[in-house]
Amino acid sequence: MDPLVTTQLLNIVFGIATLAVLALGLAIVFGLLGVLNIAHGELVMVGAYAAWIVQTAGAPYVAAVPVAMIVCGLLGWVIEAGLIRPLYARPFDTLLATWGLSLLLRKTAEAIWGLGYKSLALPMPGTVDVFGAAYPRYRLMLIVACLAGMTALAVWFTKSGAGTRIKAMVANPELAQAVGIRTGRLARNAFIAGCALAGLGGVMVAPLTPVHPFMGIDYILDSFFVLVVGGLGSIAGLLAGAGIIGGLGSLVSAITDRTAGYTTVLVIAILFLWLRPRGLLARA
Amino acid sequence: MQKKSVTRRGFVAGGAALMAAPVVLRYARAADPFKVGLFYAASGPAALFGPTQKASCELAIEQINKAGGIMGREIQLHLADAGGPPAESTKTAVRLMVQEKCDLFIGSHDSATREALVSTIKARIPYIYTPIYEGGECAPNTYVLADTPEQQVRPTIELLTKEKGVKSVYLIGNDYVWPRKTNDRVKQYLAAGGGKVIGEEYVPLGAPNKFEEAVTRIKGAKPDAVVVTLVGADNVNFNRTFAGFGLDKDVLRASMLLEENTLLGIGAENSKQLYNCMSYFSTVPGAAHDAFKAAYKAKFGEKAPQLSIIGVDCYAGAYCAKALVEKAKGTKAADLMAASEGLEIMTATGPVTMHNRHLDKPMYLAECEGTNFKIIKTFEGVKSGETCKQA
Numbered sequence: 001m002d003p004l005v006t007t008q009l010l011n012i013v014f015g016i017a018t019l020a021v022l023a024l025g026l027a028i029v030f031g032l033l034g035v036l037n038i039a040h041g042e043l044v045m046v047g048a049y050a051a052w053i054v055q056t057a058g059a060p061y062v063a064a065v066p067v068a069m070i071v072c073g074l075l076g077w078v079i080e081a082g083l084i085r086p087l088y089a090r091p092f093d094t095l096l097a098t099w100g101l102s103l104l105l106r107k108t109a110e111a112i113w114g115l116g117y118k119s120l121a122l123p124m125p126g127t128v129d130v131f132g133a134a135y136p137r138y139r140l141m142l143i144v145a146c147l148a149g150m151t152a153l154a155v156w157f158t159k160s161g162a163g164t165r166i167k168a169m170v171a172n173p174e175l176a177q178a179v180g181i182r183t184g185r186l187a188r189n190a191f192i193a194g195c196a197l198a199g200l201g202g203v204m205v206a207p208l209t210p211v212h213p214f215m216g217i218d219y220i221l222d223s224f225f226v227l228v229v230g231g232l233g234s235i236a237g238l239l240a241g242a243g244i245i246g247g248l249g250s251l252v253s254a255i256t257d258r259t260a261g262y263t264t265v266l267v268i269a270i271l272f273l274w275l276r277p278r279g280l281l282a283r284a
Numbered sequence: 285m286q287k288k289s290v291t292r293r294g295f296v297a298g299g300a301a302l303m304a305a306p307v308v309l310r311y312a313r314a315a316d317p318f319k320v321g322l323f324y325a326a327s328g329p330a331a332l333f334g335p336t337q338k339a340s341c342e343l344a345i346e347q348i349n350k351a352g353g354i355m356g357r358e359i360q361l362h363l364a365d366a367g368g369p370p371a372e373s374t375k376t377a378v379r380l381m382v383q384e385k386c387d388l389f390i391g392s393h394d395s396a397t398r399e400a401l402v403s404t405i406k407a408r409i410p411y412i413y414t415p416i417y418e419g420g421e422c423a424p425n426t427y428v429l430a431d432t433p434e435q436q437v438r439p440t441i442e443l444l445t446k447e448k449g450v451k452s453v454y455l456i457g458n459d460y461v462w463p464r465k466t467n468d469r470v471k472q473y474l475a476a477g478g479g480k481v482i483g484e485e486y487v488p489l490g491a492p493n494k495f496e497e498a499v500t501r502i503k504g505a506k507p508d509a510v511v512v513t514l515v516g517a518d519n520v521n522f523n524r525t526f527a528g529f530g531l532d533k534d535v536l537r538a539s540m541l542l543e544e545n546t547l548l549g550i551g552a553e554n555s556k557q558l559y560n561c562m563s564y565f566s567t568v569p570g571a572a573h574d575a576f577k578a579a580y581k582a583k584f585g586e587k588a589p590q591l592s593i594i595g596v597d598c599y600a601g602a603y604c605a606k607a608l609v610e611k612a613k614g615t616k617a618a619d620l621m622a623a624s625e626g627l628e629i630m631t632a633t634g635p636v637t638m639h640n641r642h643l644d645k646p647m648y649l650a651e652c653e654g655t656n657f658k659i660i661k662t663f664e665g666v667k668s669g670e671t672c673k674q675a
Contacts, residue, residue, distance in 0.1 A: 004504040011496040115332040116590065117520055117549025119655075125553070127530045136528045139496075208528070210520040210549040212332075218492030253497040258487040259459065261497075 006133035008254040012247050014139050017146035018204060019246035020239055023223035024153070025197035031232035032170050032190045034091055035084055038098040040223065041216030042105035043072050043195050047202020048211045049109060052118045061123035061207075068199035076195025080188050088187070102216065109213035117210035142204055154235045166190065170233060222246070225269045231279025240280045244268065317360035318353060320345070320605060321380040322598065323391040323401065328367025329490060329516065330393070332545055336595025337392050338363065339584050340632070344602035346583070354606050355613070362386055366393035370400035377404045387615055390414065390601035392594065395461055402426055407617050412604050414597035416541055416562065418465035422672035425617040427608065427624055428642045429600050429631075431563050431593075433469040434669025439649050439661070440511070440538045440561045441470060445477030448536055450508040452482045456498060456522065457513030457540075459486035466513050466540055482507055493518050495525040503529065509536040520549035527554035543592035544657075552654035561649045564593040564633060565657040568648055572634035600631035604638075642668035 026040045037043075050068035055061060083101060087094045124141055127134035157163040168176040169183045177183050201219070209215065222245055230241020245265055253261030272279065324337035345359045353359055362384055364376040373393070380386040389411045391401060398413055398421065405411050407425035417430040444450035453474055457463030463486065471481055483505045487493045499522075502510060514522050519539060526532060532554065542550075542560040550558075566577075576599070580588060589595065607630070609615055612623035627638040636645040647666045650657035 004500060007500045007503070008497065011500060014496065015494070116545055117332075117517065119520075119524075119549050119551035121551065121553060122528065134530055136530070139528070208521075208524060210517050210524075212517065212549075214329075215517075221492065250494075250497060253494075254500065257485050258491075258493060258498065262488060262491060 001131060003131070003133035006131050007135060008250075010130065010133065010135050010140075010143070011254060012250040014143050015246040015250035016239075016242050017143045017150075018201075019222055019226060020150055020242035021146045021197070021204065022201040022219050023226040023238060023242060024150075025194040025201065026220075026223045027227055027230075027232070027238045028197065029191055029194035030227055031234075032166060033084075033088070033187055035088070035094045035191070036091065036098070036224075037194065038095060038220065039079070039102040039105055039216075040194075040198050041218070041220035042102045042109075043075065043198035043216070044202040044205070044219050045109060045211075045213065045216040046075065046105065047072055047199030048206035048209075048215065049113065049118070049202075050199065051203045051206040052120055052211050055120050055123075064203045064206075065200060068203045069196040070199075072199030072202075073192045073196035076192040077188070079195070080191040084191060085184075085188070106213045106216070113213070115213060117212050120207040120211065122207045138207060146204075150235070150239065157235060222249070222265070225265060227279070228269050229272050229279055231282030234281050237279055237281035244280075315355075315357045318355075318357040318388070318605075318609070319360050319362060319380075319384055319386040320602065321362045321364050321377070321384070321386040321389045322601075323364045323366035323373060323376075323389060323393055323397070324598065325367040325393060326363065326365035328365075330594070331367055332516075333392070333592065333594040334367070335589035336592055337598045339580070339589050340596050341390065341598035341602050343580055343583055344599045347579070348602060348606050354609050359602070359605075366391060366397050370397045373397045374400050374404040377401055381405070381409060388412070388605050388609070390598060390605065392598050392601070410605070410608065410615060410617070410620050412601050412608075414601045415594050416462075418462040419668075419670055420465075422641070422670070425620060426641065427604060427620075427638065428668075428670070429597060429604060429629070430642075431645075431647070432642065432668045432670060433466045435563070435645070435647050435666045436540055436561050437466060437469040438473055439647055439663050439666070440540075440559065441473040441477055441479075443559060443561075443649060443661070444509050444536065444538060445474065445479050448509070450536060451479050452505075452507045452509075453479055454483040454502050454505055454507040454510045455481055455485070455513070456502070456510060457486050458489040458515055458518060460489050462515075463513030463540075467511070470511050479508075487514070487518065489515075489518075493521060495522045496529075498522070499525050499529050499531065502526075502535070503531055507535060509538060512537060512539040513541070514539075515541050516546065517549070519546050523550045523558065524554050527556070532556045532558075542652075543594060544590050545592055547652060547655050547657070548590075550652075550655075555652035555654065558652040559649065560652070560657070561647055562593050563631075563645050563647055564596050565648055565650050565659065566591040567650070567657050567659060568633050569659065570634055572630075573632060576632040596632045600629060600636075603630040637665075640668065640670050640672040642670040642672065644668060 029035050029037045047068035050071050051064035054064040054067050083097050122138050124138040126137050128137050128140055165181050169186050173183050225245045226241035229244050230237035249261045249265045252264045322341050325331050325334040349358050366373045392414045402423045410425050412427045414429045419432040421428050455467050537558045539560050544566055607627055612619035624638050624641050628635050636643045644665050644667050647663045648659045649661040651660050
């Protein structure tokens, strides 16, 4: 195959894999708790700053993964207790509350680190030869890590007891409570996990993009479209959504240009909201 | 009791008035302040430059006031946020003109806001526009200090074609007026230098852009050089992706708006073979610039906002106001426009001359060395290429 075609195919896979992980935290929180966390992108930003701090301190980049996940998880814990729990079952109010939170997080980051771009060194520089195409090593590693992580999550969700309890909670909260599932704690943990995953997303993208207080906005919109297209509450839906939004965006951008890529994504999102508002693979 | 308290209050008030009297008297004697409105990026996508814009303007005003102000009038600065939509800026402009009776505006913002301001001000007060732009602004009573495509492009393309042997160029930029007008000029000079454009693409401004696909396309097109008219975070993102795919070793890059903040974002390991031509870098040599930098550091300390072309332009803006009004001996539009021809203006890097209400100025060609700009060539008195007629 032409090395350029290989590279563009890898770009598409890269787009899908990273988008799936970036949207994962949002999907968990939206799909399981019915809370659309507008501040998800800002948690990605916090994760990216955590990665920058870890790298500036001279620690190996892998250390940024637990640091960012713990920082964002702790933030998630505070947010859940202070903002989300009083507003469960009031979707519009949580929307407004998390929007306010996103402004607060952005301005806090601006106050601490300023508006300037932070630049991280690539933890794995250079390119690797993939079927004759030189592809950046770090991006390749991300593709592998994202796919492995998603597979592990899918297995855990379908096989583990916790996965079953979550499904029970989402399907019928009262009944789940009646059979002894502590839905309050489960919901809290799901929210914390969603925030920690946003932090992980931040660590992933930090060496590729400029890190600055407003970077979160770049990730929230596509992630939201993934949920619109894929539907809520299933990992298959998430992957389908990421495949269509990320994949088609990259494909059209590769064939024509970025503007056409956006147009395609927007048209698809609108068509889905209009004709199939529950998405492709929403849980029944 | 009541009466006594009133007396006491009256006494205190009277005392305060007496103590304040010298201040009041001093102001009463001096002429009315000369009110300058500065339109800058206090918020919005360009807010990164806001602190430098404000600091540079304040420094110039402090220096001018110490030396007697503008025709003996002390400059009073009115800050206006131009970071929002143009309509917001025009509202502020009306308020500043009608209520505050501002004498002059300085603007460092995008062209959409400039066009809106020009049609709001309607030449009633002088308006000085300072950052990099696409050229073509000839509105009456409007004075442009900005770098024009003519000034930026010719030195850049001559470097590529004559010294680096570049034959084929790929153009990538954000989709708005400045990149497209700049690229028109690039094509013109490239054709004159025997090179050709083998690809051209634009990405939306203000969208979450990714550049993997574009970089792969560029790799396939195999150009000798890429001319980049992306701005801000997109410029950072593109250059990081470009180097990440390993293209930085074989393909030269010339960026048209690459200043200190952007280069810090691109990072030292991604800035190989990256060139740029502008009228300001924080590394420009010379006594005038050294004095400016020393004064800037003395006023704002070690944590002073990062010096960059978008920001330092406001320093020249304030000095342009002084030179223009003093030469015209007032703020009548016709006098100012006549005075502007051949006017000498102080900038952060030394004096420049105004012709056709644009500046002829030295341009600096820089090569990135890590996160620093190394000036490799200086072009003195480069003409703006603008031909605004005298009204």
